Amino acid sequence: KEKLPHFSSHDHIFKVRDALPRRKTLTSILKAPGGLIRISMAIDTKTQVINQILITGDFFAYPKRAIFDLESLLKNSKTTSSNTKQIIRNFFAGQKPSIPGVKEDHFIQAVEEGLQKMDLLPHGFDEEDTHHLFPVSKPFAEVKKPEVLLLPYCAKEIDCDFRYQKGCEECGRCSIGDAVQMARSFNMDYLTIQNYEDLESTLYQVKGSGARAFIGSCCEPFYGKHRPDFERIGLPGILVDVERSTCYDLNQEKEAHFGRFENQTHLNLMLLKRVLEYVHG
Ligand code: SF4
Ligand code: SF4
Incomplete structure (x- = not known):
């Protein structure tokens, strides 16, 4: 059986990507058995659309582009929980990525928790506050x-x-x-x-x-x-x-x-x- 190259590597690729500007993003962190997932999203609160999303962390994924593909699918999508959930489920069913110790439910929850921070914005919190x-x-x-x-x-x-x-x-x-x-x-x-x-x-x-x-x-x-x-x-x-x-x-x-x-x-x-x-x- 072919060895998955990244599993034997110490290169946690998802940690070292450029972050989105914190001032205008919503973030979440979730610890899955396979590692920490960090979500950072720029949201258009008027149209309720995810303008940009970055998924980072210290988990391994194969193929390597799986996480980038998931980001592309979520980008420009509606922020409703049912929509993001469906996108993530379809992605896992279609691509069947191998992400040891991280399940689709972990991504669903992490994205959802980032989006839930939108509820805080009309209550006097800004994006920067929500990071804390x-x-x-x-x-x-x-x-x-x-x-x-x-x-x-x-x-x-x-x-x-x-x-x-x-x-x-x-x-x-x-x-x-x-x-x-x-x-x-x-x-x-x-x-x-x-x-x-x-x-x-x-x-x-x-x-x-x-x-x-x-x-x-x-x-x-x-x-x-x-x-x-x-x-x-x-x-x-x-x-x-x-x-x-x-x-x-x-x-x-x-x-x-x-x-x-x-x-x-x-x-x-x-x-x-x-x-x-x-x-x-
Ligand atoms: S924790 Fe100690 S130093 Fe701080 S306010 Fe209370 S008594 Fe004072
Ligand atoms: S900085 Fe304070 S809150 Fe954080 S782990 Fe250390 S003791 Fe706990």
Whole structure:
């Protein structure tokens, strides 16, 4: 049997393509067993048509042009979910590309999630904002009246007594205190998350208490990696990207997992506030 050349290669071709300009695009990321899929689309919101689409990631595809063909089929097509779904299904049925660990449903979901960000645009978010918002288990529009705000320890002041324990006394020295006050003004509880294990048990606990949804903050690489975990737990929510260098940028992902990341990130308070207004509006 002929060996598929790219499977034995370390060349993750889809990672190294020129990105579409972020300012006017909608994006999504989805982790499939075979790799991360990134979708970037320029949409004509008046005609509801996909003007341009770029599918990148670190998965392998054979033949190599399969992804380019899929992009061509989606380009200039209507943005309705039924339409993009049909295009992707027809493409897989016709071309039968080999993409280990990535199914047509993963592409359908990734494209759909990018398009769902269109729903945010009439609510005071622009395209740039939407790059920093990540859905958990449900489309943004279906996350309503969340009861809890989850805040990452990495945004706490490095010397704060609460850096390595739950809580915050709202001393005003970092963005966590502002977020706690914001939570209160929306009648929400808040919890700081001290490590990965704490995140899992907190989400299970909040879900078990009968909560509808949560709002949280984390970095994009964390969301990309742990999205399947969030979905396994199943509490719907919206995550807002943190600002400044993340533990992934600094190669301290392992330390961060156990709650020992020693850099300080910053919460995007303006965006967080707009998200809280959106979900409670
Ligand atoms: S606002 Fe809260 S988390 Fe930030 S330094 Fe003060 S007590 Fe610590
Ligand atoms: S992965 Fe690192 S930077 Fe990202 S939210 Fe967690 S501790 Fe913060």
